[in-house]
Amino acid sequence: MSVKPRPGRVAGKKVLITGAAGGLGEAMAFMMAREGATLALTDIDETRVADLAWRVNVQTPGSAFAYAHDVASEDDWARVIDAAAADLGGLSVLVNNAGVGGPLAFVEQDTVENWQRQYEINLRSVMLGAKHALPHLRAAAPASIVNISSIAGLAAAPGMGAYNATKAGVWMYTKTLALEAAKADWNVRCNSVHPVFIKTPILDPFIAMAGGDPDKAAERLARGIPLKRIGEPDDVAYCVLYLASDESKFVTGSEFKIDGGMTAQ
Ligand SMILES: NC(=O)c1ccc[n+]([C@@H]2O[C@H](COP(=O)([O-])OP(=O)(O)OC[C@H]3O[C@@H](n4cnc5c(N)ncnc54)[C@H](O)[C@@H]3O)[C@@H](O)[C@H]2O)c1
Incomplete structure (x- = not known):
């Protein structure tokens, strides 16, 4: 189905956002829709993501579609990417935003289950998303992958081992993807965003x-x-908007800290 183009900084971009029903995803969705994108909003919480798409469509009619999607499941990625590309008429931006924190746990109390869950949702999902989206992103280039890491991927804190490690993995894997895409001349860029505490x-x-x-x-x-x-959710959404748009066409393999100066100290 083709969607009527609207003007804006991401006019005509076809954007998939994971974990969209959460605080940051919602801010990104409203901002990108206002700026001309059409959206595939996905989340493991089917009810909340359907409600979000409905509210975005009240703001900008016909701009958003919703999908139930567990980012830890490769089958889900294959199904959702195919459906989104069909509904939007392609895919030009992937925002890997879904993520979970775990219980605070010092190493001797930490568990394999905690690490496995955060690894699958925070880090492995980024590989699965890129793998399944890339054929569509390459076809729609110039294209962009935006990975939501955290300031916790750059600076550690006691009791946050699994979150620190998985978000640091997102930071480094972003660079691998950026270099693979550049080497292959796909015109697909890949960058990571590192928020500090944001109200969500x-x-x-x-x-x-x-x-x-x-x-x-x-x-x-x-x-x-x-x-x-x-921070406010829009503080992060403005950065994602820039990275999704062609304004950032010379930017790849970079990390963007949204941290009120915290890591400058
Ligand atoms: N808010 C902050 O302070 C902050 C700081 C740094 C990084 N981040 C990162 O930003 C991203 C978004 O977080 P947020 O603040 O909006 O949190 P949030 O809890 O409001 O939203 C997270 C969303 O991810 C969804 N989700 C959880 N597991 C999923 C799965 N398996 N598959 C698909 N969706 C799943 C949840 O249903 C939820 O809607 C996360 O990656 C988070 O780690 C947030």
């Missing part, structure tokens, strides 16, 4: 640790951040 449901455990008070949790989390606040 992924911070719920920190709110629980602050006695259920979101303001207290935000104030505590902001203590190490030079700009003295945690």
